Ligand code: NA
């Protein structure tokens with residue numbers, strides 16, 4: 001096949017040009033979905049010629065018919081419904097009472113909710129939209145620091161792939177041919193450590209400066225009995241809804257994806273019982289769902305196209321040769337792999353990274369005598385970083401889609417820096433002390 | 443019962459309707475965009491249908507022990523239609539996420555130039571996509587002899603969803619191509635002399 | 645550089661043993677051709693989704709694929725029928741013998757050449773195992789069993805046998821089987837199931853399987869094939885045959901190892917369906933073959949050819 005002769009430059013310079021092209025186009029303010037898509041289109045055409053162009057739409061077809069993504073609109077739908085009912089407001093009012101005099105208490109509870117959501121879903125996206133619609137405005141309403149609120153939503157909402165069930169770990173298990181149950185088990189402790197580290201960070205910041213997470217003012221404190229009523233009212237429906245979703249998954253009633261649909265029914269039921277239901281509410285919710293989905297899915301579409309073209313260009317051979325060319329101590333190789341995953345995480349979505357890097361990395365890991373289950377955990381933590389890291393941080397995009405207008409993408413990425421640092425620290429911890437994750441399998 | 447009144451309502455939950463404040467962030471700018479916005483009101487219900495049939499499948503399988511042969515495929519199909527058409531819908535509402543660093547630094551004229559650059563790039567992208575989608579749809583709707591025959595899913599139920607989905611992808615990118623053309627035309631005919639707020643975003 | 649530099653996509657992820665065997669095949673082709681042919685083997689979804697490789701090879705985006713033709717059942721039911729004639733084969737060698745020496749390959753080429761592809765040769769992955777959380781000791785035990793079945797004939801045949809097929813994508817199998825959403829799954833070979841830890845909750849694997857034996861079609865863009873000199877054509881054909889037997893032997897070896905490991909676990913009971921039950925299942929399957937035979941000229945031709953072969957060899 002003849003392209004425009006772009007292939008003459010070879011894969012190494014091709015890689016640099018591709019990355020450079022993405023950065024250049026990003027700066028023009030072109031929508032992200034079109035940036036990756038256009039770069040992929042130019043490389044397909046220039047490298048392979050016009051006959052290869054159906055590759056692009058074939059990737060689009062593969063991406064939008066991916067079953068695991070079905071949960072995304074369901075979660076967004078759930079979030080839109082909750083947002084339009086009084087359930088969210090009641091929940092956060094009771095969380096505020098629960099937090100009492102503890103500065104940052106609502107943010108801490110949001111992280112706990114995020115942890116519960118993580119056990120209900122195997123992907124990221126839906127949870128961030130959910131927390132972004134519910135928790136973010138409420139925390140801002142309660143006077144919480146914007147950066148802390150954003151970080152809690154994005155970092156907490158990303159935990160879905162760290163805590164079982166997790167599509168990232170299932171895909172890893174398939175590629176590395178290791179027990180999925182083992183990777184699930186090994187990821188639980190690091191996932192919990194991540195969550196607790198976020199909690200510790202929030203408390204550290206808010207205890208030093210209570211203005212970042214204002215505690216309940218003295219004048220709003222209620223007598224014990226009233227307090228109980230407020231807490232019970234606010235928690236009642238959320239507990240029922242979470243119970244329905246978790247119950248259907250762990251009771252073997254529904255698959256993880258179907259459970260999201262069950263959650264929607266739970267929310268609808270709550271809204272009807274609370275007397276808040278109206279056709280208009282439903283119309284607005286479905287409308288909001290399709291708007292949000294269009295925006296977040298097309299970013300994934302662009303990345304999916306890019307991965308296909310890069311693989312066809314021989315990108316995986318290039319990355320493989322680069323690693324194998326290293327002559328260094330095993331732990332250095334691990335660190336180099338982490339850096340490569342981190343760099344890939346700047347641009348690609350996790351599925352692209354998994355397809356590109358894992359086939360190369362896992363055999364090397366096994367050859368070096370490391371446990372591939374442990375490496376799976378490292379991969380999962382690395383993907384946590386990739387969800388947040390700019391310029392392509394899906395978590396940030398999901399949040400941007402539903403955040404109040406005045407919050408820009410730059411605001412979000414700035415707010416995520418401390419949380420990325422925490423993730424990297426936990427990653428270093430698990431590299432240095434594998435037992436922290438692996439003890440559970442002994 | 444609750445202590446709501448004492449809370450500052452600094453941030454209201456998001457509304458569906460584009461907020462009236464900054465036209466550069468929201469709101470259709472061409473007739474086509476408005477039309478797409480109207481159509482999306484109907485298309486959006488697909489998500490409700492997908493949810494409802496998923497729950498129906500769970501009920502049939504768990505309670506009646508007779509799962510359907512059609513729900514999973516239909517759900518994936520409906521959601522993929524939402525995803526595909528979400529592209530032009532988000533474009534009509536200017537909801538696609540972009541990095542605005544240069545944009546925020548630039549003055550009205552520089553923004554106008556950036557808008558034209560973006561318009562041309564979007565045009566190139568959507569044109570390439572439309573061409574590719576056409577090739578894909580043609581293959582999916584014709585057998586090797588060149589006769590009309592829809593690609594099916596190959597399952598027991600065997601609906602022609604693959605061909606229809608590919609047709610919807612073609613529709614989505616073709617609409618985006620027309621949108622891109624109209625946006626570019628709009629930008630070219632609106633040389634910046636009004637307030638900067640009206641120039642941004644496109 | 646090589647005279648011919650091609651990219652072939654497979655239907656496995658990189659870790660799976662089939663993928664390694666396919667990579668060895670590419671290496672063999674390079675060695676045998678003295679470096680004139682170089683083939684890059686890519687994992688599933690690397691360039692296009694698994695169900696789109698036929699189009700991609702036809703368009704010349706990929707030069708070939710090594711994949712299960714069942715993915716293309718939606719284009720022509722014959723792909724599903726040849727790709728996995730459920731219940732027909734007791735051993736992958738029977739299938740290979742039929743394809744290579746009794747007309748199977750020719751029928752497949754008749755099907756695929758109009759699409760712009762040429763079948764170099766057939767291989768098979770080995771009889772799949774059926775991971776199940778409920779014991780399947782007879783065909784009767786299939787009654788009411790919630791069983792995941794993907795595209796192709798599997799769904800209807802299990803339905804006819806009294807099971808309750810659930811149409812669920814592969815990525816949901818693990819969690820759904822673990823939590824009990826489904827009871828059993830048409831999934832993959834024993835060794836892979838064991839490695840993934842499926843048997844810790846699907847404690848009654850049916851092995852050797854009685855249902856599924858997916859073909860691996862090794863195909864190349866027809867235009868490229870037609871332009872190849874005879875020596876290279878022969879190298880490709882012979883190397884694919886050799887890979888086919890290697891795949892049978894290596895996967896079997898791997899399964900045997902995994903079976904031995906599973907037997908050590910007192911919680912796992914490997915069930916080998918008795919011969920008369922297998923015959924019962926095959927008879928149910930045959931009724932469905934007849935239904936499929938009527939779908940078009942090629943499915944009819946394949947049905948006639950396979951049943952003739954099975955009868956000649958006393959297998960039917
Ligand atoms: Na999870």
Ligand code: NA
Pocket residue numbers: 345346347348385386387388389390391392393394
């Ligand atoms: Na990133």
